[in-house]
Amino acid sequence: xxxxxxxxxxxxxxxxxxxxxxxxxxxxxxxxxxxxxxxxxxxxxxxxxxxxxxxxxxxxxxxxxxxxxxxxxxxxxxxxxxxxxxxxxxxxxxxxxxxxxxxxxxxxxxxxxxxxxxxxx
Amino acid sequence: xxxxxxxxxxxxxxxxxxxxxxxxxxxxxxxxxxxxxxxxxxxxxxxxxxxxxxxxxxxxxxxxxxxxxxxxxxxxxxxxxxxxxxxxxxxxxxxxxxxxxxxxxxxxxxxxxxxxxxxxxxxxxxxxxxxxxxxxxxxxxxxxxxxxxxxxxxxxxxxxxxxxxxxxxxxxxxxxxxxxxxxxxxxxxxxxxxxxxxxxxxxxxxxxxxxxxxxxxxxxxxxxxxxxxxxxxxxxxxxxxxxxxxxxxxxxxxxxxxxxxxxxxxxxxxxxxxxxxxxxxxxxxxxxxxxxxxxxxxxxxxxxxxxxxxxxxxxxxxxxxxxxxxxxxxxxxxxxxxxxxxxxxxxxxxxxxxxxxxxxxxxxxxxxxxxxxxxxxxxxxxxxxxxxxxxxxxxxxxxxxxxxxxxxxxxxxxxxxxxxxxxxxxxxxxxxxxxxxxxxxxxxxxxxxxxxxxxxxxxxxxxxxxxxxxxxxxxxxxxxxxxxxxxxxxxxxxxxxxxxxxxxxxxxxxxxxxxxxxxxxxxxxxxxxxxxxxxxxxxxxxxxxxxxxxxxxxxxxxxxxxxxxxxxxxxxxxxxxxxxxxxxxxxxxxxxxxxxxxxxxxxxxxxxxxxxxxxxxxxxxxxxxxxxxxxxxxxxxxxxxxxxxxxxxxxxxxxxxxxxxxxxxxxxxxxxxxxxxxxxxxx
Numbered sequence: 001x002x003x004x005x006x007x008x009x010x011x012x013x014x015x016x017x018x019x020x021x022x023x024x025x026x027x028x029x030x031x032x033x034x035x036x037x038x039x040x041x042x043x044x045x046x047x048x049x050x051x052x053x054x055x056x057x058x059x060x061x062x063x064x065x066x067x068x069x070x071x072x073x074x075x076x077x078x079x080x081x082x083x084x085x086x087x088x089x090x091x092x093x094x095x096x097x098x099x100x101x102x103x104x105x106x107x108x109x110x111x112x113x114x115x116x117x118x119x120x121x
Numbered sequence: 122x123x124x125x126x127x128x129x130x131x132x133x134x135x136x137x138x139x140x141x142x143x144x145x146x147x148x149x150x151x152x153x154x155x156x157x158x159x160x161x162x163x164x165x166x167x168x169x170x171x172x173x174x175x176x177x178x179x180x181x182x183x184x185x186x187x188x189x190x191x192x193x194x195x196x197x198x199x200x201x202x203x204x205x206x207x208x209x210x211x212x213x214x215x216x217x218x219x220x221x222x223x224x225x226x227x228x229x230x231x232x233x234x235x236x237x238x239x240x241x242x243x244x245x246x247x248x249x250x251x252x253x254x255x256x257x258x259x260x261x262x263x264x265x266x267x268x269x270x271x272x273x274x275x276x277x278x279x280x281x282x283x284x285x286x287x288x289x290x291x292x293x294x295x296x297x298x299x300x301x302x303x304x305x306x307x308x309x310x311x312x313x314x315x316x317x318x319x320x321x322x323x324x325x326x327x328x329x330x331x332x333x334x335x336x337x338x339x340x341x342x343x344x345x346x347x348x349x350x351x352x353x354x355x356x357x358x359x360x361x362x363x364x365x366x367x368x369x370x371x372x373x374x375x376x377x378x379x380x381x382x383x384x385x386x387x388x389x390x391x392x393x394x395x396x397x398x399x400x401x402x403x404x405x406x407x408x409x410x411x412x413x414x415x416x417x418x419x420x421x422x423x424x425x426x427x428x429x430x431x432x433x434x435x436x437x438x439x440x441x442x443x444x445x446x447x448x449x450x451x452x453x454x455x456x457x458x459x460x461x462x463x464x465x466x467x468x469x470x471x472x473x474x475x476x477x478x479x480x481x482x483x484x485x486x487x488x489x490x491x492x493x494x495x496x497x498x499x500x501x502x503x504x505x506x507x508x509x510x511x512x513x514x515x516x517x518x519x520x521x522x523x524x525x526x527x528x529x530x531x532x533x534x535x536x537x538x539x540x541x542x543x544x545x546x547x548x549x550x551x552x553x554x555x556x557x558x559x560x561x562x563x564x565x566x567x568x569x570x571x572x573x574x575x576x577x578x579x580x581x582x583x584x585x586x587x588x589x590x591x592x593x594x595x596x597x598x599x600x601x602x603x604x605x606x607x608x609x610x611x612x613x614x615x616x617x618x619x620x621x622x623x624x625x626x627x628x629x630x631x632x633x634x635x636x637x638x639x640x641x642x643x644x645x646x647x648x649x650x651x652x653x654x655x656x657x658x659x660x661x662x663x664x665x666x667x668x669x670x671x672x673x674x675x676x677x678x679x680x681x682x683x684x685x686x687x688x689x690x691x692x693x694x695x696x697x698x699x700x701x702x703x704x705x706x707x708x709x710x711x712x713x714x715x716x717x718x719x720x721x722x723x724x725x726x727x728x729x730x731x732x733x734x735x736x737x738x739x740x741x742x743x744x745x746x747x748x749x750x751x752x753x754x755x756x757x758x759x760x761x762x763x764x765x766x767x768x769x770x771x772x773x774x775x776x777x778x779x780x781x782x783x784x785x786x787x788x789x790x791x792x793x794x795x796x797x798x799x800x801x802x803x804x
Contacts, residue, residue: 011166012430013129013174020125055162069287075323078289084169092351100289101348106173118294118348 003048003120004028008038008064009082010056014105018051018082021109025116035059035067042071049120051103054083054090062097069098078119129174130219131430136163137212142496144205144212145503151200160208161190167215178218178231185238186211189245198245206507207241209500272303272334274360275342276375280328281353287323290349296329298345303335306366332372334364361388433526436487440673443476443483444765450476451786484671488523491569491578494533495520501537502565505544513548516566524576525671528648532578532668535641535652539580539664540565542638547584547662557659559583575650575692576670581663587656589613596622614654618642646797648672649690649780667692672766677783678742679762679791680755683730686791688764688783689753693744693796697758700741705754713741713752722752723799746800753794766793778802 005027009015012033019029030045032038036058041047050068054061061081068074081094081102091102100119103112140163143156150156164187171180186208193200214234218227277299281292299305308330315326333342339357346355365371371388378385450472457469499515506513524532548554548563555561560583568579589610596602596616608616616622620639645652650668655661669675669692677688678697698715705713705724712719720743726735741752764783769776780795 010162011132011170013125013132014166014170016128017125017173055165057159057162076286076289078291084165095288095351098288105169118298118345119289119291121294121297 002026002028004030004046005049005051005120006030006032006038006041006047007051008032008035008056008061009051009053010034011053014053014082018112021112022116024109025113035061035064038064039067042068042074047074047077049116050077050079051082052079054081054094062093065094065097065099080115080119126174126221128430129170129176132170133167133176133179133219134216136167137216138496139163140212141209141500144208145496145499147200148202148205148503154194154196157190157193157200161187161194164190175221176219178220178223178227179215182211182215182218182231182234182238185235185242189238189242192242192246204241204245207237209503211238271362272336272364273362274332274334274365275339276356276358276360276379277331277333277342278328278356279331279346279353280355281325281349283324283326285325285349285352288348288352290352292325292327292329292349292353295345295349296331299331299333299342302337302341302345303333304364304366305334306332306372330376332360332366334366358385359387360385436483436526440483440487443480444673444767446476447480447763447765448784448786452788455786480674484674487526487671489526489529490521490523491529492520494529494536495567497533497537498540498567501540502544505541509544509550511544511548511550512562513544514562514564516564517568518566519569520567522569522571522576522578523670524668525673527672528668528670531644531648532666535644535666536567536578536580538638538641540567543580543582543584543662547582547586549585553585571670572667576668578666578668579663580666581661583661586658586660586662587614587617587654588658592616614656617654618652649675649692649795649797651797675764675766675793677762677764677793679759679764679785680725680740680742680753681757681759682725682755683733685729686759686785686789687725687755688762688791688793689742689744690793690796691761695743695745695750698741698743698752699738700754701738702735705739713754715741715743715752718750720750720752722754724754726754726756744796744800746797751796751800753796753799762791764791764793 005022007015007018007022007029009018009031010033015031015033019031022029030041030047032041034056035052038050038052039059050064052061052064056064059067061083065079065081068077068079078100079098081091081099082105083090083094083102084105091099094102101115103115107115140160143160143163147153147156147160164183167183168180168187171177171183189204189208192198193204211234214230218231218234220227223231279292279295281290285292296305296307300307310328310330311326313326313328314320320326335342339359342357343355346353349355360375361371365388375385453469453472457465495517498517502513502515505511543565548565549557549559551561554563563583565580565582568581570577592613593602593608593616596613596619597604599621601616601619601622602608618638618641620637622637622639642652645666645668648668649672650666652667653665655663655665669690675688676691678691678694680687680689696715700713700715705722710719711721711723713722714720720741722741724735724739726733726739736756739754739756740758741754742758743750743752745751762783762785766781766783768781769779773779778795778799779792780798781793783791783793785791
């Protein structure tokens with residue numbers, strides 16, 4: 001069964017590009033438009049990877065990561081933060097909250113898949 | 122990718138709207154941090170996504186705007202109106218930069234916007250070191266990637282912390298990644314493994330030692346571990362130039378040196394390697410960010426994936442198909458009536474029901490709330506009140522009222538025109554208002570509501586009102602009326618809708634560019650709507666627009682004249698009377714007396730029917746025309762009819778008394794009358 005990836009981003013175009021690239025790469029993809037929305041997907045589905053934006057309305061990436069980490073079955077879920085920041089404190093915050101890694105915008109499909117392969121097969 | 126770019130553009134346009142409404146809100150609530158945060162976030166998104174989709178200039182400029190709003194976000198300064206105006210005008214500039222093939226002009230614009238933003242930032246934030254100070258301007262240290270295929274052998278010690286799994290990392294994937302980069306000799310060590318009883322399956326006790334022969338540079342190797350830098354000890358050392366993976370002696374030698382904590386000198390060192398300076402691959406830009414939690418709720422405009430975006434053309438197409446379906450269904454109706462087959466009748470009934478639901482559904486889909494264009498009004502008022510130095514507030518009510526998308530689109534221009542007029546001519550300047558003991562702040566209010574099958578929009582201002590005497594004089598001077606014309610106040614007010622009429626004595630920059638209110642009236646009438654005006658001198662002016670809910674389906678009265686059918690829109694119909702030829706006086710005034718009122722009329726039979734004789738008894742349908750009545754005399758009123766309007770096509774474009782045609786169940790055509798036009802033409 002192909003791995004199921006959840007994308008959380010408030011930008012529709014980013015969601016679409018990610019979903020498109022990931023589907024082409026053979027993953028099954030779900031999309032959510034913010035943290036709150038994303039959290040709903042963890043109910044009743046098996047998510048193998050979470051790819052989340054940092055700045056989002058309603059519930060930002062940081063809160064989402066913390067929430068997901070507290071879910072019973074997702075203690076070890078690979079989580080990538082999608083951001084343009086590569087300043088250490090932002091990434092550090094995300095890491096402290098439990099993120100596995102990060103993906104810097106702008107990215108191309110190659111870089112996306114490459115990054116993904118660090119955390120998921 | 123092109124598809125995504127288009128999506129992105131759409132998204133950016135949405136961002137612009139949200140930015141505008143946010144900025145306008147900030148004007149009143151400069152301390153609304155949720156809004157500031159949202160603006161910051163939008164700028165940030167545009168910056169990030171802009172680069173991805175090839176809109177580099179957009180990305181470039183939003184970068185500075187983001188920095189600008191970071192100042193307010195971190196509460197170093199308060200937003201002031203200069204910033205708001207600047208940002209609004211930058212947004213206008215950004216709209217031009219939404220191009221992938223920038224010309225010289227675009228570059229200049231971007232440069233200008235950036236410079237202005239930087240100036241503003243400097244002005245607000247005298248210590249420029251705070252902004253982007255840590256932006257790494259050093260060129261990235263590029264590793265000495267050997268151009269030839271010569272490999273280098275490295276040693277990597279990878280010791281994950283026990284808690285590495287907690288971040289969702291699987292160290293094996295990293296080892297896999299190394300394997301993909303070159304030939305590896307991997308040794309696992311379980312030295313740290315505790316007794317089974319103490320073993321926590323959630324912890325990592327394994328460490329790795331890897332020799333790798335690769336053509337990749339050391340940075341790429343470091344890159345493999347980029348996510349675990351802080352969760353593991355990683356040491357990478359060069360062992361030798363060339364692939365020595367299979368040379369046991371060298372490997373053993375190397376390990377011995379390590380155990381004895383001696384410094385290993387790489388074999389055949391060719392290049393000075395000072396590439397350990399950075400442990401992260403890309404240094405794009407860095408900023409001082411106040412990282413605190415962002416508020417949970419956005420102050421305005423929630424995004425949701427409960428809705429999908431559909432090309433408006435597809436909706437039009439859908440509407441079109443539904444209207445075809447309704448036409449086909451009414452033919453089926455006719456047939457079923459004729460055949461008296463109960464089975465067929467059952468099916469007909471259910472198809473009728475479904476197509477009715479489908480029609481309502483399609484209709485519903487193409488409706489959008491007026492709110493969607495409200496930001497344009499706000500923006501106009503914001504900009505204009507600055508230009509004219511008048512203080513004006515906008516009060517709105519009922520903007521959730523929904524109208525057909527195509528009507529909303531056509532409505533923007535007339536509404537903006539009316540608001541512009543109210544601001545320019547209606548609302549007085551501060552001194553004048555003070556002299557009249559009015560509130561210095563003028564008010565423009567927009568009220569919308571659904572009334573029956575049409576939507577009523579009222580735009581009023583508490584300005585100087587219309588001066589009937591002045592308008593009359595002007596109209597006489599312009600030759601629109603003569604001195605002998607006796608007009609009611611209402612009629613005089615309506616003169617301002619006449620072509621060539623403009624009340625302002627000065628041609629200002631704002632309104633009065635030769636485009637008058639006549640355009641407003643024309644546009645509204647094109648949509649089968651009407652516009653009226655009410656006013657009281659020195660108190661108020663109110664424009665009342667009435668618009669149909671939809672352009673494609675209307676409720677109408679199906680009437681017959683001779684052998685032909687005509688549809689009169691129900692929204693215009695007042696009453697229906699039975700009349701005979703004696704009542705239809707044909708003297709020079711051509712009026713019919715109904716309920717004690719003399720009403721001008723047009724006998725459609727006489728105008729449109731050439732072969733059949735005039736019947737003795739006819740029907741007069743009175744329709745409203747402005748605040749008057751007008752009679753349309755037809756042979757028969759058949760029934761109420763929901764008309765699906767089709768355009769008449771190119772060849773019949775030159776006529777203007779019919780707004781379209783509808784196909785009846787029996788396949789016959791019914792022309793839809795544009796009552797305003799027909800009255801203008803025949804009265």
